[in-house]
Amino acid sequence: MFTAKDKIGEIATKFPAAMSIFQKYGIDFCCGGDRPLAEAIEEQELDKEQLMEEINTVYQEKEAELEEINDNWEETSSSDLIDYIVGQHHTFLKDKLPEISELVIKILRVHGINHEEELTKVHRLFHNLKIDLEQHLLKEEEIVFPAIKKYEQNTKEEKQVNGFSRVDELKHEHDQAGDIIKELREVTADYNVPDDGCKTYERTYQLLEELETDLFQHIHLENNILFTRLKQ
Known part of the structure; x- marks a missing residue:
């Protein structure tokens, strides 16, 4: 489960499907990835509870699929x-x-x-x-x-x-x-x-x-x- 304290880039790395969610809300996950998600939520006046619920709900739905994905870039040379x-x-x-x-x-x-x-x-x-x-x-x-x-x-x-x-x-x-x-x-x-x-x-x-x-x-x-x- 992710929290707003997690860095945006780290969330995107561990859960690539989050990139689509970030893009939908206009959250910069590439150049602005090295900062906590909470900062983007505050700056853009987003609904924190709604956003976190959406990210974690999709994550739970895709968790089984993620375990089968070979593109684990953190472990790739x-x-x-x-x-x-x-x-x-x-x-x-x-x-x-x-x-x-x-x-x-x-x-x-x-x-x-x-x-x-x-x-x-x-x-x-x-x-x-x-x-x-x-x-x-x-x-x-x-x-x-x-x-x-x-x-x-x-x-x-x-x-x-x-x-x-x-x-x-x-x-x-x-x-x-x-x-x-x-x-x-x-x-x-x-x-x-x-x-x-x-x-x-x-x-x-x-x-x-x-x-x-x-x-x-x-x-x-x-x-x-x-x-x-x-x-x-």
Whole structure:
């Protein structure tokens, strides 16, 4: 059973299904995972009893399933976790970012006349995010992740020499990406397509919401599990 005193990231790590609940309530479980849930509840004026009951009810319902799940990231080696992050989340971004870019440009051209302010902001925010993420993935894959794998194989290696000093930089970039995603959700009114929106408009906002979900899970695995190990 979880309490409001537990850290958000720890809850998400032990009970991944909680991430959907956090997302529903707008609780930052990736960049803001290193703080007690009570802080988020107080800041956002949420119903503490209702939220905790929902989390623990779902946890009890899924407890048997959780015991059968192999993706226990706390016990997975850093190298295997990195391979999963790259294969799952980096691949998702490399696949979806170009597609979303084309769609964002298209709906701005077609619907910009009637929704200029909203779609101009979406275009700017998304493409700033795209540039940042592309550079971020390169840094992880070429510098930091290889350093972590090398250190895991030979703990006599010096952390600083092997790129560990870039971890704080990556976490700061996670914060920036999270802020952009939150602003995108605000600008789009929770990805709500206007009445005159076409199928392309709907597809664009659907993919933006999928991007948010995947990115928050991605950052959670790095901030709250992978990078936390490096402090030990």
